[in-house]
Amino acid sequence: MAVEIEQTPNSPRSESSSPPVAIEARGIGKSFRLPSHRIDSLKERITTFSNREFRELRALHEVSFDVRRGEFFGIVGRNGSGKSTLLKILASIYAADSGRVRMAGRLAPFIELGVGFNPDLTARENVELNGVMMGLHRDEARKRLPAVLEFAELEEFVDMKLKNYSSGMLVRLAFSVMIQSDAEILLIDEVLAVGDASFQQKCADVFHQMRDSDRTVVLVTHDMNAVEHYCHRAMLLHDGIVRADGDPHEVARDYLRLNFEQAPTAPGESGGTADVILVDAQLEDEAGQPATTVESRSPLRLSAVFEARRAVEGPTFGFALANADDIQVAGLGLQLEAGLPDRLEPGQRVRVSGAIENRLAPGRYVVKCWVHRNHNYANLVLHAPHVLDFVVFGPDVTGVVDVTHDLRAVIE
């Protein structure tokens, strides 16, 4: 694993002009105490005497980095790598156990869109409230209303209560509030997969503008496309440690490599024997290039390579797609092509590729994978709970599946 600490020379912002540091983090550490039995009532506190053991979970360890003004900085890492904890420390939501953070400029104190919106208030009231949360004066916040509404294209709905907004409208409003605040530093946690296609385009434009503006943006994401697209620099966190910091393309590659290293080494969860490992998996676009976003209804082109460590008789390959709520939306199983011997020899590789019909509602999905022997689901050889993730973008649909139909409504 390549560990880079300093910016790579080809990063456009590392020229001699070198703008001042906007965020300086030094040696940040954070641990959570996970009691083996959490005491959360007075009754238990009084009645429980022993049992004060806990497990110490180290979320961040000696994390140091600088973000320069105007930089678009990506933080990537697998689930549980500590990236959200880091963001919360930067945003003063969590207190760090050690180390210190210094910042230059005003920070938009949100890490998720739409937090602090009150559904019982109108857009007008919410924009004011949100503005004040960001540290604006009340009248400054009010003055910003027209610009916010214009960007969100919600002028007609200014006096509608947010509970009557659609989710797409909410996201537009939230995004708009965030970018129209003139905070110098923005912390953003996974927002790129929001809204319909045209609004996405608009957000993409804004991100491009931000990339070139004086604003400092810290983006936490799984989406390597976004990292490679927008970020000047990126940092890879793994188990709370900085694994790489530098050129976004390289960091994105490190991230993907890390994903594959990890996936097959975690078969224990379900008792897989790891006689087969997954060596590569990706979604591809039509040109065969790796993709992490797919437009709704266009097919998912999956390509995965397995390698047998030991002989496996009658292998079955299973894939499942789970949405952000961890609901398995679709699953499929396949065997080696007819005509091939139904057996894998040690060292043999299997490529699974092709297109999957895409009826997925827009959102984030995780691909899971299993391999069984003897065509029997009881004989688990490999279980990789997180092979890759991708985002389906497109117009909002109701439910988890985007069905087509030829229903018609006529008057009888």
Add this chain to the structure above:
Amino acid sequence: MSAEPARLELQEVRGPSAIGGGSRRFFDLLWLISLNEFKKTFFGTFLGYVWSLMRPLLLFAVLLVVFTRIIKLGGEIEFYPVLLLFNLVLFGFFQEATGAAVGSVLAQEGIVRKTQFPRLVIPLSSVMIALFTLALNLIVVFVFILAFGVDPTWTWLLFPVILALLLVFSCGAALLLSALNVRFRDVAIIWTVLATVLMYATPIIYPLEIIGPSFLREVLLANPLTLIFEQARHWIIEPAAPSAVAAAGGWLHMLPAIAIYIAVCVLGVWVFRREAPRIAELL
């Protein structure tokens, strides 16, 4: 870059705290959130304000019938009905403020976990909302007071002192309860019971003087609310009634109540400040 504005210099990020983000933002947020929440209750529903007034008035009507027709508790007191209403509205404020505050931090989980938000605003806005309600209810109460023929005296001008004492005590209790409830989720349940106990441990429906010198009286006098309510009665409704000092039997006897009052406030601030940085993790 030579004329760098001061705010663009690196400044220590201090992490989450009770007030975090400057006092102006704090007060703006407190005001806006309380006002919005208040508007929601009062203008959101057709009978919003009427309902909030109905509660003390109904309780008042029931207690009035019970204690003047059935148990003749306040027969001796000239303005017993108004005193009862006055006490109920004041105690209603305390009960509403603390009752809403105790679960407030949990209820605002989203804000606490996902924004840098001055935590103190959350319980205090519960108190503010109760204060707005009290202000409206007091208008009605004073109409009653005048209608029943209570003569206004100059001591009415001292009413803000009563309100301030009650407000500070409510804030102290609100901070203490809301912070404890994050750690121990049954505090909210315990408090609903305790608040009822407290209502009977305060001379609200009965006058203090019916309890002769006894241990029970000492207990009631150790309740800070008892002294506040006695003083309010003396100043507003019935100048002939003993003041708090007289009721307690001298300054010295007020010490337990004063100590508890200060303890609740200091403890509230201390516990809340101590817990504030960690609230987001405990949710």
